[in-house]
Amino acid sequence: SAAAAARRSGGTDGAEAWWGVRPATARARPDGGRRPDDLGVPVEGRWGLTCGEINFSVIGQYVDYLVKEQGVKNIFVNGTTGEGLSLSISERRQVAEEWVTKGKDKLDQVVIHVGALSLKESQELAQHAAEIGADGIAVIAPFFLKPWTKDILINFLKEVAAAAPALPFYYYHIPALTGVKIRAEELLDGIQDKIPTFRGLKFSDTDLLDFGQCVDQNRQQQFAFLFGVDEQLLSALVMGATGAVGSTYNYLGKKTNQMLEAFERKDLSLALNYQFCIQRFINFVVKLGFGVSQTKAIMTLVSGIPMGPPRLPLQKASREFTDSAEAKLKSLDFLSFADLKDGSLEASS
């Protein structure tokens, strides 16, 4: 259950380039992002139902896959793709620990999403993230009893951040899923006065006016602006995104890194070609019905590592979906027969 961002080496000046969450001291440089899924396997649950337990044993293997095959070295754990909000607090702690442990000396940064409906649970997870040595925490807006004003939302976030006072704090803006429509630009105005550990924004929305204004109005700060709509990443880079966190980077991390390299070299026409290719795939799967379940199926297909089905209320992707997605990946040259690992089809069926 994670999301990630990639790091690649070699920028115009040969310095290491970052993609995704960057430390306040690092220079802003785009690189690549991606996010793993919840690595679940169906087992008989305590109540006699199939509830989708987490298969912790493949997380180490997945870290290696992300680093070596996709060029992704920054991970966002327990977010949307990782079904973080469908896990128990104990599971979220275990998943976070496993990523931090298995990522040691391999990953650059592991940021844990600790958002929850209960402030106390959020604080517990934030404190736990600090104890296990995570590199940062991120929080979404509570989405059942909602904060209706910027100040109330800030107060909530502030209380969570205070539980991990040494960790960089990121606000995870995803209004389509939380239903909390407070503009990120408004939220960022003066945020560091209230939350001294605030370091950046994970922006999963298509409102590029809001995103652009977040960047424009905070040019004096060293904030990370992490974009989360993979099909529009190039536009966000033009607006000043410093990184990206997204589900497709789990299997299109390498392609996205190529787009980022082209963008850094100012080869916009090549960068656009990459973005259009990525869009063709996303557009295709969106028409079939695309979400976290389908992402898991594609991740299994491409990596060969069994991600398992999602947990209820999500439903496993259909075989028809996986077959169509596979054909499309091949036709776009995103996947060759050689890339398909043994057993990947069985694992996704």
Ligand SMILES: CC(=O)N[C@@H]([C@@H](O)[C@H](O)[C@H](O)CO)[C@@H](O)CC(=O)C(=O)O
């Ligand atoms: C709503 C949603 O799942 N958005 C994805 C995107 O990566 C999205 O899957 C992609 O842009 C395709 O539409 C990410 O922003 C989610 C994310 O960062 C996460 O897993 O926490």
